[in-house]
Amino acid sequence: MSKRKGVSAEEKRIRMLQLFHEKKDFFQLKELEKIAPKEKGIVVQSVKEIVQNLVDDNLVRSEKIGTSVYFWSFPSDAKHAKKLKLAELGKNIGATKSKLEKSLKSISQLEAGREDNEEREKLLEQNDKLSKERDRLQIEIKKYCGHDPEVYRKKENEIEIAKEAANRWTDNIFSVKSWCKNKFNVEDSILDKQFGIPSELDYVD
Structure with a gap:
C-alpha cells in the first residue's frame, strides 16, 4: 500500500x-x-500558522473584540488584497526600473569616460609634437643669430606661433584634467x- 502524499x-x-x-x-x-481538519483536511497543528500567514498577506482579516480574536475573509476581501498586491508589485517594478535607468546612466558615463581618455591621448600627442617643433626652431634660431635679420624674424615668428599652439594644447590638457x-574626485598625481x-x-614662456 503506497504512502499517502501530504498536503x-x-x-x-x-x-x-x-x-x-x-x-x-x-x-x-x-x-x-x-472545522478545518474535518472539511478541508488540514491537520489541526498547522491551522494557526496557516491562518497567520493569510493574515500577513492581507488575505484574511483579524480583529480583537473583547478578549477574543476573530478571523474572517469574504470574496470581496480577496479581490481587495489582490489589488493591494498588484499595487505593491507596481511600486517594486517602478523602483527596479529607476535602479536600471541609473545603472544605464552610469554605464553611459563610463563609456563617455573612455572617449575622454582617447581625447586626452590625442592632446598629449599633439602637445609633444609642438614641444619638439619649438625645440627644433630654437636650435635653428641660434644658427641664424648674427646673419640675415629677415630670416631671423621669420624663424622668431614661427617660434611664437608654435609657442601659442603649444600653450593652447597645454590649456586643453589642464581643462580635461580639471574636469x-x-x-x-581623483588627485592630479593619479x-x-x-x-x-x-x-x-x-x-611655454
Whole structure:
C-alpha cells in the first residue's frame, strides 16, 4: 500500500481561504481548528500558522473584540488584497526600473569616460609634437643669430606661433584634467600617472 502524499503548505493556504469564502462568517482560532481538519483536511497543528500567514498577506482579516480574536475573509476581501498586491508589485517594478535607468546612466558615463581618455591621448600627442617643433626652431634660431635679420624674424615668428599652439594644447590638457578631477574626485598625481602626463607640464614662456 503506497504512502499517502501530504498536503503542501500552499494547498493548505488555498483550502483555508476557501473555507472562509464558503462560510462567509467570523471565526475564532479554536473554531477553525475544529472545522478545518474535518472539511478541508488540514491537520489541526498547522491551522494557526496557516491562518497567520493569510493574515500577513492581507488575505484574511483579524480583529480583537473583547478578549477574543476573530478571523474572517469574504470574496470581496480577496479581490481587495489582490489589488493591494498588484499595487505593491507596481511600486517594486517602478523602483527596479529607476535602479536600471541609473545603472544605464552610469554605464553611459563610463563609456563617455573612455572617449575622454582617447581625447586626452590625442592632446598629449599633439602637445609633444609642438614641444619638439619649438625645440627644433630654437636650435635653428641660434644658427641664424648674427646673419640675415629677415630670416631671423621669420624663424622668431614661427617660434611664437608654435609657442601659442603649444600653450593652447597645454590649456586643453589642464581643462580635461580639471574636469576629471571634479567629476571623479581623483588627485592630479593619479591622473598624471594614469594618462602619462608629465608632472612638469606647464605653459611655454
